[in-house]
Amino acid sequence: MRRTHPRAGEMDHIDCWVFDLDNTLYCSRKYDLFPEMGVKMGTYIEQFLGISADEAAVLRARFSEDYGTTLRGMMMEHRIPPTEFLDFVHDLDLDQIRPEPALDAAIAALPGRKVVFTNATVKYAIDVMDRLGVGHHFDVVFDVAAADYIPKPQMSAYDQFFRATKVAPKRAIFFEDMARNLAPAAQSGMTTVWVENERLNAGPTPSCDHVHYIAEDLTGWLQAAALAR
């Protein structure tokens, strides 16, 4: 694990740049969409199951641990319709998101394909990326529906991602704010970068072999990656 920018030559084998969406392509310090989404997930569970907010919070924590996401837990244990849940929780006010010209330029300078791999939906991802001004770089958004609603960090989501997108893991690099989602990526042969936003909510830096680099700032890291070629 290296808290530095890539050195000359280290990115030469990379021909595909894979990005998570939430808290990776935008920073949670700027746009705090995730807590808002969490509130909506809680509301959905309360209404669907007729339980209290506290009970819903306990369920969400367990679902995250046991299944990776709230959606997966609700599907497995309560048979909810996934599209209804996803539409409800992603109905957020995105007007706060402003263009990020520096990020746009940094992505443009990277040689090769750019792909998004998200536990959210294609529609939401495109809405967010278009507001950031970076959507035109990406030829595929692989979402949780494309993975048959099996989320990261479950390995089968990655297997389906590689099959559907034809991304070659050994020539791809994956940027994620949730360190646990990098474990299957590294196991598959991808180079991994932990975008440090998660630390705000999740305590100390994880020390783990599946994180190859730490990026304190995504744009700065990508600029250095382009220069390292």
Ligand SMILES: [Mg+2]
């Ligand atoms: Mg994320």
